[in-house]
Amino acid sequence: xxxxxxxxxxxxxxxxxxxxxxxxxxxxxxxxxxxxxxxxxxxxxxxxxxxxxxxxxxxxxxxxxxxxxxxxxxxxxxxxxxxxxxxxxxxxxxxxxxxxxxxxxxxxxxxxxxxxxxxxxxxxxxxxxxxxxxxxxxxxxxxxxxxxxxxxxxxxxxxxxxxxxxxxxxxxxxxxxxxxxxxxxxxxxxxxxxxxxxxxxxxxxxxxxxxxxxxxxxxxxxxxxxxxxxxxxxxxxxxxxxxxxxxxxxxxxxxxxxxxxxxxxxxxxxxxxxxxxxxxxxxxxxxxxxxxxxxxxxxxxxxxxxxxxxxxxxxxxxxxxxxxxxxxxxxxxxxxxxxxxxxxxxxxxxxxxx
Amino acid sequence: xxxxxxxxxxxxxxxxxxxxxxxxxxxxxxxxxxxxxxxxxxxxxxxxxxxxxxxxxxxxxxxxxxxxxxxxxxxxxxxxxxxxxxxxxxxxxxxxxxxxxxxxxxxxxxxxxxxxxxxxxxxxxxxxxxxxxxxxxxxxxxxxxxxxxxxxxxxxxxxxxxxxxxxxxxxxxxxxxxxxxxxxxxxxxxxxxxxxxxxxxxxxxxxxxxxxxxxxxxxxxxxxxxxxxxxxxxxxxxxxxxxxxxxxxxxxxxxxxxxxxxxxxxxxxxxxxxxxxxxxxxxxxxxxxxxxxxxxxxxxxxxxxxxxxxxxxxxxxxxxxxxxxxxxxxxxxxxxxxxxxxxxxxxxxxxxxxxxxxxxxxxxxxxxxxxxxxxxxxxxxxxxxxxxxxxxxxxxxxxxxxxxxxxxxxxxxxxxxxxxxxxxxxxxxxxxxxxxxxxxxxxxxxxxxxxxxxxxxxxxxxxxxxxxxxxxxxxxxxxxxxxxxxxxxxxxxxxxxxxxxxxxxxxxxxxxxxxxxxxxxxxxxxxxxxxxxxxxxxxxxxxxxxxxxxxxxxxxxxxxxxxxxxxxxxxxxxxxxxxxxxxxxxxxxxxxxxxxxxxxxxxxxxxxxxx
Numbered sequence: 011x012x013x014x015x016x017x018x019x020x021x022x023x024x025x026x027x028x029x030x031x032x033x034x035x036x037x038x039x040x041x042x043x044x045x046x047x048x049x050x051x052x053x054x055x056x057x058x059x060x061x062x063x064x065x066x067x068x069x070x071x072x073x074x075x076x077x078x079x080x081x082x083x084x085x086x087x088x089x090x091x092x093x094x095x096x097x098x099x100x101x102x103x104x105x106x107x108x109x110x111x112x113x114x115x116x117x118x119x120x121x122x123x124x125x126x127x128x129x130x131x132x133x134x135x136x137x138x139x140x141x142x143x144x145x146x147x148x149x150x151x152x153x154x155x156x157x158x159x160x161x162x163x164x165x166x167x168x169x170x171x172x173x174x175x176x177x178x179x180x181x182x183x184x185x186x187x188x189x190x191x192x193x194x195x196x197x198x199x200x201x202x203x204x205x206x207x208x209x210x211x212x213x214x215x216x217x218x219x220x221x222x223x224x225x226x227x228x229x230x231x232x233x234x235x236x237x238x239x240x241x242x243x244x245x246x247x248x249x250x251x252x253x254x255x256x257x258x259x260x261x262x263x264x265x266x267x268x269x270x271x272x273x274x275x276x277x278x279x280x281x282x283x284x285x286x287x288x289x290x291x292x293x294x295x296x297x298x299x300x301x302x303x304x305x306x307x308x309x310x311x312x313x314x315x316x317x318x319x320x321x322x323x324x325x326x327x328x329x330x331x332x333x334x335x336x337x338x339x340x341x342x343x344x345x346x347x348x349x350x351x352x353x354x355x356x357x358x359x360x361x362x363x364x
Numbered sequence: 365x366x367x368x369x370x371x372x373x374x375x376x377x378x379x380x381x382x383x384x385x386x387x388x389x390x391x392x393x394x395x396x397x398x399x400x401x402x403x404x405x406x407x408x409x410x411x412x413x414x415x416x417x418x419x420x421x422x423x424x425x426x427x428x429x430x431x432x433x434x435x436x437x438x439x440x441x442x443x444x445x446x447x448x449x450x451x452x453x454x455x456x457x458x459x460x461x462x463x464x465x466x467x468x469x470x471x472x473x474x475x476x477x478x479x480x481x482x483x484x485x486x487x488x489x490x491x492x493x494x495x496x497x498x499x500x501x502x503x504x505x506x507x508x509x510x511x512x513x514x515x516x517x518x519x520x521x522x523x524x525x526x527x528x529x530x531x532x533x534x535x536x537x538x539x540x541x542x543x544x545x546x547x548x549x550x551x552x553x554x555x556x557x558x559x560x561x562x563x564x565x566x567x568x569x570x571x572x573x574x575x576x577x578x579x580x581x582x583x584x585x586x587x588x589x590x591x592x593x594x595x596x597x598x599x600x601x602x603x604x605x606x607x608x609x610x611x612x613x614x615x616x617x618x619x620x621x622x623x624x625x626x627x628x629x630x631x632x633x634x635x636x637x638x639x640x641x642x643x644x645x646x647x648x649x650x651x652x653x654x655x656x657x658x659x660x661x662x663x664x665x666x667x668x669x670x671x672x673x674x675x676x677x678x679x680x681x682x683x684x685x686x687x688x689x690x691x692x693x694x695x696x697x698x699x700x701x702x703x704x705x706x707x708x709x710x711x712x713x714x715x716x717x718x719x720x721x722x723x724x725x726x727x728x729x730x731x732x733x734x735x736x737x738x739x740x741x742x743x744x745x746x747x748x749x750x751x752x753x754x755x756x757x758x759x760x761x762x763x764x765x766x767x768x769x770x771x772x773x774x775x776x777x778x779x780x781x782x783x784x785x786x787x788x789x790x791x792x793x794x795x796x797x798x799x800x801x802x803x804x805x806x807x808x809x810x811x812x813x814x815x816x817x818x819x820x821x822x823x824x825x826x827x828x829x830x831x832x833x834x835x836x837x838x839x840x841x842x843x844x845x846x847x848x849x850x851x852x853x854x855x856x857x858x859x860x861x862x863x864x865x866x867x868x869x870x871x872x873x874x875x876x877x878x879x880x881x882x883x884x885x886x887x888x889x890x891x892x893x894x895x896x897x898x899x900x901x902x903x904x905x906x907x908x909x910x911x912x913x914x915x916x917x918x919x920x921x922x923x924x925x926x927x928x929x930x931x932x933x934x935x936x937x938x939x940x941x942x943x944x945x946x947x948x949x950x951x952x953x954x955x956x957x958x959x960x961x962x963x964x965x966x967x968x969x970x971x972x973x974x975x
Contacts, residue, residue, distance in 0.1 A: 062869050064367055064378040079367050081379055082872045089873050095866035099888050109874035160874060 011038045012072045012163040012196050014059065019068035021054055028054045029065070030220040036198060036213075041190050043199045045207040046217035047243070052200045053092075055217070056166050059198060061085040072163060088162035092169045094153035096141035102128075102152050103137040109160035127155040130189060147178045154186070158193070165190075165197045171206060183210055204244050208232065216240045238362040241286040248289065248328045251361060254281040264358060267324030271301050276358040283358050289318065291355040292330035294337045300350040303328065307347045310338055321347050376789035383878045384783065388791050391780035395798045395849075398842050399805065402813030403662065409816050410655035421656035425463075430633075433461030438630070440548075451539070452524055456546030456630050463660060466635040469551045470615040476555040478608045480716075481562025484709065485604075486592075488563075489570035491697045493705055505717040507560045508954050509907040510947030511926050512933045515624040516940060517722030518553040519545075527718065530736040546630035553621040556716045558614055562607035569603025570596070575693045602676045609672035610803070613665045617806030619909055623933050635661045639808050643815070643914055648830050650815065658812045662805060669804030720951065726944035745945040755928070755942065759949070762924040765837060766905035769844035770852075773901045774894060776845065777852040782882070785860040786868075799853045802846050807910025810847060814839055814915060829915055836916045840924065843911040848904050852897030859893025860886075896961040903957045907950055925950075 014036040021029040029051045036042045044052040057063040059070060061082035070078045077085055088109075096105055106127055110120040128134050131151035141149055150170060157165055170186065171179045187210055190197050201207050207214050208228040216223045216231060216239070224231060224240045235241035242249050254276065256263035263272040264283060276283065293300070305323035317338055319330045330349055332338070341347055367378040377384050413420035425431050436458040444452045460468055484503060488496070521527040522544035529541045544552060573596065581595045619640055625631035632641065635657060642654050697705060727745055729738030749755050776799075784796040802810075818827045818839060826835040863886065871881040887894070909926045917927035925946050932943045 060873055062873065079379065082869070083875045083877060086875075087873075089870065091866040091870055093864060093866055095864065095870040097867055097871075097885055097889075108871070108876070112874060112876045112880065156870075156874070 011194060013038050014164060014196065014198070015069075015071040016055070016059070017069040017071070019055070019058060019065045019070065021051075021058060021063065021065050027220055029058075031068070032220075032222055034215060034222065034225070036196060039194045039196055040212045041187070041197045041199060041210060043201060043207045043211040043214045044217055045201060045204060045214050045243075047202055049219075050217040051220040052202075052217050053168055056089065056168055056198060056200050059164070060087050060089040060166050062089070086160075086162055087164040087166055088157040088160060089166040089168060090153045090157050090170055092172060094141075094149045094173075096149055096152055096156075098141055100140075101137065102133065102139050102141070102144070105141065105152055106156045106159050109156065113160065123159050127159040130158065130192075131155045131185075146174050147182060150174065150182060151185075154189070158189070158195075163196070165195055167197060167199045169200055169202070171201070171203075179206075186210065208244075216243060218243075235286065235357065235359070238284050238286070238359050241284075241357065241359060246289060246329065248285075248287045250285050250287075250326055250328065252283050252285050252358075254283055254358075262358065267326055269303060269323060271356065273353050274356055274358050275354075278360045280360040282361040284361050286357040286359060287328070287351055287355065289329045289331035291351065292328070293350040294319070294330060294332060294341075294347070295350065296348075297350045297352060300352050301356065302348055302350055304346065304348045307341050307343050307345050309343065310341060319347065321349060372789070374789045374791050375783070376787035376792065381878055383882070384787060387779040387783035388787075388789070388795060391776045391783070391799065392791065392795055394776060395801070395846065399798075399802060399810070399813075399846050402817035403805070403809065405817045405820065406655045406809075406813045407659055409652050410659045412652065421652050422660075425653065425656055425660065429461060431462045432464055433459055434464070436460045436464075450541060452541045452543055455542060455544045455548050456628060457548040457551075459547075459630060459633060462633050462635055462638050465547060465633050466616055466661070467664070469547055469554070469634065470612050473551050473554045473558065473615040474608050474612045476551075477559035477611045478562050478604060480555070480712070481559040481564075481607060482566045482600075482604055484559075484563045484713075485566035485570055485600075486596075487697075487705060487709065489567055490693060490695065491701065491705070492694050493697055493702065495710075499709075499713060502713050502717050503560055503563055504958070505720045506557055508720050508951045509904070510720065510723045510944075510950055511907050511909045512620045512624055512929045513723045513726065513940070513944050513947035514557065514719040515553045515621045516933065516943075517719040517726065518556060518621075519549060519624055520722070521718060522549060522552065525735065527736055545625060546628040547634075549625045549628070550618075550621040550631050550634065551615075553624070553719075554611075554615045554618055556719065558611045559716070561610050561614070562604060565603045565607030565610075566600060569600035571692065572603075573599045578693060606672055606676055609668050612668050613804060613806070616661065616665055616668075617808060617910065619808060619913065623930060626934070636806070636808050639812060640914060643812065644917075649819070650812075654812055655816060658806075658809045662809045665806050665809075666804050669801075723944050723947040723951065726941055727948045729941065745939070745941040746948070749942060749945040749949065755946070757921070758923060758925040758928045759946075761837075761922060762906055762926070765840045765844060765924055766902050766908075768841045769848065769905050770898050770902045772841070772845040773849050773852045774898050776849055777856040777897055778887070778894060780853055781857040781860050782886070785857055786865065800850045802848075803850050805847075807843075807847060807908070808914070810843055811911040811914040814843060814911065829918055834919055836919055836922050840911060840916050843915070844905040844908055847908060847911070848901040851900040851904060852894075855893045855897030855900065856890060859890035863889045892964055895964065899957045899961050903954050906953060 014034070016032050016034040019029055019032040020027070032051070032055060044055055046052045054063065058065050061077070061080055061084075064079060068078070069076055072087070097108070100108070103124060106124045107120050110123055115123070124137075125134075128137065131154055133148060133151050133155065136144070136148065141152065144152065150173075154170075167186070171182055174182060183206060199207075199210065211228055213225060213227055214231050215225045218239045224236045226234075231240060232244050235244060238249060241247055250266055252264040252266040252271075254262045255265045255270070256272070260275055260277050261273055262276040263270055264274060264285060265271075266285070271285065274285070303321070303323055305321045305328075307319060308322040308327060309320040311318045311320065316331050316333050317335070319332070319338060319341060321328050321330065328349065368380040371380040371385070372378040375384050375388050410421055411417055411419070438456070438458045440455065440458050442454045442456075444454055446452060459465065484499075488499060488503070522542075524541050524543050528544075532538045533541050577599065578591060578595055581591050586594060617636055619636050622631050622634050622637035623640075626637070631637070639654055639657050639661070643650055725738055726732060728741045728743065730740035730742045732738035780795050780799045784792045784799070815829050819830045822828050824831045824833070826833050827838060828834055829836075829839070867889070868881050868885055871885045872878070876884065907926065908924075909930070912924045912926040913930040917923050917930065929943045929946055932940060
């Protein structure tokens, strides 16, 4: 177990700036996720923590020691690669035993630990197979066992589920969570899948073009996004550009198209804003003291366990989501529809500069 | 540990690692010291006259009608009538002077080899026909190197009573005979030996074209020759051009054909032969004119090499394939295409593999003078090759030199591939280019460079070719290790590209050292490529001619087999059959190696390439 600190880490590859000064604090025994679209710098951050790349500037600390320029082999932060990186010329046993052999442990000790690791990932009996004789999920387990068997201070997982099919992904997700809890180990997890991140993490850092946009628990990130990017990245949501037209202390009135929404909370200076509304927080039934928006039905989309109603408000489309068939009774394309939204469910955020 | 700025800059590793630094510096310094510096030494000598910098030697060469003869002299064809009243047309070519002759010969060899090679490649890549497997195997036969002897057989094919006249005059009743000699003979011998190089490169290009590109063109209404001209051929052109450039360079530097055809004075008027003959006819310090001529030849070869590199890099068509299996575009030939395959290409193929068959016949023939095929067979020459202590010594010398060279080659190929393939430092592209540079440096230029380098820097040692204590072993091993490095380096580099870098990173990440990671993970994974590359280098080291017949034949006790074969060809007295027997030995070694490499590495066509 280890606490990890990144201080103002900058990394460039040629002309491109991959990391623009990243600060992070990851606590003991935490499952911490770096979440972001491809190219946001999350894998680079992970490789820098693993010691496979070195930052141009900034520091990396494990507990009270600085490890910024410690080579990967001396660092003890073990990475599970996205492609698993199992050695095709070694058996499952030899793959897992490799790190222990490097540490020159006695044979009996190695054997004991390898068996423990195989049991942990539920692969007893597969010792003599070669990686090519395993399914994707089994290869993944070997890769995790190979990393865990050396009892790393820190386990790093780079998109570990991206090469698995949907069903296996769910299974391995809870498996990783189980192992992490069992061992109480600090884990840094990289993914581009927000749902995966929400389900597995203690805390999430959302990254975008080399910056950390927000750090918080899954609930905080989802319900109180601090930037337009975080709001739009965390699931399907309505992000509508608007303008502040009136201010009164921390309450504002914003306007988009010909609609005015008053009594919203907003503390920033910038008058160019977006309003963010989660589709599931929009009601099709009247609510007291709610904001109402009346427009036309553009589309009704049936998803099985929920239904989405796309409303057209001037030029802007807003999506509402319901699980009840009754809600769409009487609605038809081009017909009139009214959305009701509680004021506390409308988030006003400064518009992001491009 | 702090990061090292210069290590990051040069080697691409922010932490200085001795093993990585070694992987960069060892091959780099080796090639600089034993390839670049000798050439520079020669450059220095070529530009020195009476102790000062001077263009004297270049002026004297370029101003002489012996080297540049414009307009050309002589008749391309001369008609002779024999005592028996038969008409013989003697085809020799015309004399443009040594330098232009070399270029003209190389140009026509390249043209002919490219044409034949591309046609064969297209037919093999796109048609299914009976006997295709025979074609496939037969197309490799001309690549079997038997220095001098196969050129000798080709020469015999074109004499008054050789195979060609047997076919044309005796079978097809053409009322005259033709004899080919001189520059035309040299060009034909080279084209027959080198066209499979274009074939291999072109074939690889044709089968690497994403079939959907052609299907889309067809879908849009293009077909047959229009399709070939607008889509297929342009996409394959970089490969064809790369093969053609190799042929151009090989033709320029070839010594075997001119030596075999040296009975005709016109065949001697080629740069390679001129450098060679001036070198062996002088003693002690050689005239700087040789150095100047070598520099001219090197310049031409390097220009061709750089030209093709530039051209190919400009036309790296990334095949934007989006998954899906490639269904190779192979079809049955139409009737008129069958006629071309069986009536035109098959005889042509048989004709071009005849030299290698002829080498074997020659090794086993009792007597073979003015007839198409030999009279009577004997195994005496094979026996003599094994029993005769002199001949055996040449074989052992060659084995020792080539074996030692291969050890160096493997070390150079692995370190340079690892450094250039895994690290992105300032030295990486330098290393990548310098490792294949030996392809562009004619062997005779290496030989001359070594001569000036070692005689000036190590006078009166065993390294000094002018000294009586000279032992060619060291110099030949160096020369082989550099000249044959590109074969192994390409193979190892290709293997390295197949191994995902994360396999090594995970080893480092689990605590293994760089050394342990290379020896425990990387080398086992690329061992087949290392082995295959080593075998190819060995085979081509055994048949190396340029340095072997110059520096290698100074001390006859220590000479390799090719030096001995050259002596047979140059002196009328020696037995050509013994040379042929050695040719059979070389063919056997090559066939075994190639078969083993193909079986073990499952790599075909991993023979000769440029890019």
